[in-house]
Amino acid sequence: xxxxxxxxxxxxxxxxxxxxxxxxxxxxxxxxxxxxxxxxxxxxxxxxxxxxxxxxxxxxxxxxxxxxxxxxxxxxxxxxxxxxxxxxxxxxxxxxxxxxxxxxxxxxxxxxxxxxxxxxxxxxxxxxxxxxxxxxxxxxxxxxxxxxxxxxxxxxxxxxxxxxxxxxxxxxxxxxxxxxxxxxxxxxxxxxxxxxx
Numbered sequence: 667x668x669x670x671x672x673x674x675x676x677x678x679x680x681x682x683x684x685x686x687x688x689x690x691x692x693x694x695x696x697x698x699x700x701x702x703x704x705x706x707x708x709x710x711x712x713x714x715x716x717x718x719x720x721x722x723x724x725x726x727x728x729x730x731x732x733x734x735x736x737x738x739x740x741x742x743x744x745x746x747x748x749x750x751x752x753x754x755x756x757x758x759x760x761x762x763x764x765x766x767x768x769x770x771x772x773x774x775x776x777x778x779x780x781x782x783x784x785x786x787x788x789x790x791x792x793x794x795x796x797x798x799x800x801x802x803x804x805x806x807x808x809x810x811x812x813x814x815x816x817x818x819x820x821x822x823x824x825x826x827x828x829x830x831x832x833x834x835x836x837x838x839x840x841x842x843x844x845x846x847x848x849x850x851x852x853x854x855x856x857x858x859x860x861x862x863x
Contacts, residue, residue, distance in 0.1 A: 671730075672727075674700065674705075674723060674727055675704060676705070676734075679691075698734050706726070724755075729758060732761035734765065748783075749786070823857055827857075829842060
């Protein structure tokens, strides 16, 4: 891919930035040769999904263009989000440069950098899975269990078993207690005193 060097800048200022202005980022992007008309900006936390400036920036760039950011954390909310954006840029044949980290996907080391990002994304996914597993195990040791709260508690289950004992159908009982039939069947299977055959 030959990059024609249409340079496009992206700036994000979050509430935690002190001071809360984009001056530092804007100066760096201007020094990199970006025209102010080609700089897109968001003023939002990295946790916010709605970033209209980034959306406009990604919609503006064409194959061969290069997006320049001051730092990678201005572009992605997380490592996985950053990888997703980089993959989008790859699909569009758009380059990415980060001035602070000295990363340039338009250079001869492009393939190496992309493989490195992919490896980091896999590493981040593994860390997330480990954290979830450790959190669930810690909760279990404290007598709590993970997952969604059950829709049928023990009090409601007593009502269910009473209605079933009176000869009501499972579907009728499910409607009576306001849960889907499949939820009721699952609860009865888990219950040691199930009346479900």
